[in-house]
Amino acid sequence: MIFEKSHSFFIIFSLEIHYIDIRTKARPLPADLRIWQPMERYKNYRFEDFLNDDEFREWALSRSADTDSKWAEILLRYPDKAEDLERAAVIVREWKKQPSALSDAQMVSDIGRIMRNIEEPEKKHIPRTYTPFVRYAAAVILMLGIGWLAWQQTRPAGSDAPIAYRSGESDIEIVNDRSSDLEKTLPDGSVVTLSPGSRISYAASFTGSDSRNVSLSGEAFFQVVKDSLRPFFVYSGGIATRVLGTSFTVRSGAEDVSVTVRTGKVAVYVLDEKKENIVLTPNQKAVYTSSDKTITRTLVEEPLIVRRQELDSRFHFDEVPAATIFEALEKAYGIPIRFDKTIMQHCLLTLPFREEPFYRKLDILCRTIGATYRVDGNQIVIESNGCE
């Protein structure tokens, strides 16, 4: 209370000083008390006074070259204020453009963790701890199923490596022979969650070499610590997957290996073949067939939304052309959708999409306008006779 009193006294004091115009040492007024003061007050406005002025900020943000504004008049009247005013206006506008400290991948993973934990309240919460001081620049979901058991039984004797990468005796092996997932931290701080019956191995000199190499059989989930100088490779079933950023999934049958990208990018290489690697983007899948060593690119079985904003703001469609909806889907899922715009120009529809799976959305959409769709490589092709 004493503080409050001395404070208001202070304001009155500085007000008087202001009118006899020796403000040099007086503490300036809060902006909202200055409103009823005459125009001359801007004569003494400084950088911080402009910034602290609600009206000024509004003007700077709108910036409709509003020359009638009193701020433009101030520029004319007090040219020496121009620099402070311009600088303050830049600050106001640039302030909103500051980049977020949270990456998209991290946000998706954080929200995923929260949603998993609320969905199973009876179970023990998934550990919420992030290893202190370790920041995962890439959260990598890597599920590699190379039909481990089948392969174990059928492999020819002496050939114990589906894996090109070998580093000799000093390999460290982690085997999950339990019936639940096993979580382990690798020497570089990356965390791997192994599915039952899966195993990984890496060299004892893991952190000491030019790249971080892990061999995997089975299924695993990786959270990879970013290190641009030492790329992270996962070797399995005759291919290598290089982490370029964010998250992806790898899965396969007994005969082939597939790599699936959730968000971000990975590069897939065929080992001992001089083929070019293929770079996968979200919702794409590469299938590697070991018998003929070919890689084909297609779409994942269950595409997921990669751009959430797109869905939030625009997935409520009210009497809009089908083209608009296809374009929104294309953006939200990052999957190219091909269709004939002219044929479909009269197809108007109202659709309230919620959280249906991608192909369900396509189904609903196509059925409504009497069209069909098919998957062609990594894109969707819509066939329609138009709407009359």
Added chain:
Amino acid sequence: MIEQDTEIWKTFRQGDKIAFERLLYRYYRPLFDYGLKFQKDPDILRDDLHDLMLSLWERRAFLNDTDNLKLYLFAALRHQIFRGKQSAKLLIEMSEEFDDTSVGQAIEEEMILAESARAQSVQISHVMQKLSRRQQEVLHLKFFEELSNEQIAGLLDISRPAVANLLYSALRAFKLCWKTEFTLVFLMIIMSK
């Protein structure tokens, strides 16, 4: 309040998970960026946000209506972080001193990598790191979130004149750091010629 917010908040409190997820996608990032102004360790902040969201979900049936969801969540985050730390008073004491900037360094370096190092917005983030937590918080609320002094007063639980004073001193500190920053850049340009 934005219409969508009203709808999300209503259905969330009825136990709709999709509404809850939408709420998270809308406000997780603003909460994170705001929280970082007074909880400098992003991993601890993440845990705080996780716990806050789980407790919101558990208490959903008992939560009140709100006419400003973002402000409501901001206040809840503050409460979450300062609970067990006696009170926000502690923060005021701590934050009058300048912070050790080392923790913020890593994030900031990433931001500089992400954007052009010359972008003004990055400069702003850079200068912000040099201010006290309290100053960073109030500037973020005012300039980034564009809250009114009244809203800030409610959130920080202080009087309106106190908000105005805080803002003013924060801006002066900001200007001081900004000038030093620019002088340095200027000198470097001259010397490199």
